[in-house]
Amino acid sequence: MRPIKWNEKFELGFKKIDDQHKKLVGILNEVIEARNENKQAEIISKTLDELVKYTQYHFSDEEKFMEEHNYPRIDEHKLLHKELINEVEKITRDFNADNIEKVDEVFDLLIHWVLNHILEKDMDYKNFIRNN
Numbered sequence: 001m002r003p004i005k006w007n008e009k010f011e012l013g014f015k016k017i018d019d020q021h022k023k024l025v026g027i028l029n030e031v032i033e034a035r036n037e038n039k040q041a042e043i044i045s046k047t048l049d050e051l052v053k054y055t056q057y058h059f060s061d062e063e064k065f066m067e068e069h070n071y072p073r074i075d076e077h078k079l080l081h082k083e084l085i086n087e088v089e090k091i092t093r094d095f096n097a098d099n100i101e102k103v104d105e106v107f108d109l110l111i112h113w114v115l116n117h118i119l120e121k122d123m124d125y126k127n128f129i130r131n132n
């Protein structure tokens, strides 16, 4: 799996959020690296745990930010966050229980979700806040 290269197009233009997204991509890259290097399951599991924790932390900050700016689709966005956290937690649990058959495919999906969230879903509140 190829690591993710940070790209300007991921940037929303709000420093705090962008910094957190960069950190999130950094943790995803640690997951990818651990996987690529065939690290012990224990190490991969630790990076997945870190991903869950940081994602939770970031989402709660992001929700506060949307609240402060009266973003009208906040409930919808919160739901997306909840679903994403549930998925990442599930993957972590399955991985820990040695319950994933195609680890690479599942990890690919995980990376796709997170990037897609930043690139598409977060852009919506960015556009709202920028234009209001």
Ligand SMILES: [Fe+2]
Residues within 6 Å of the ligand: 062, 077, 081, 117, 121, 122
């Ligand atoms: Fe978000």
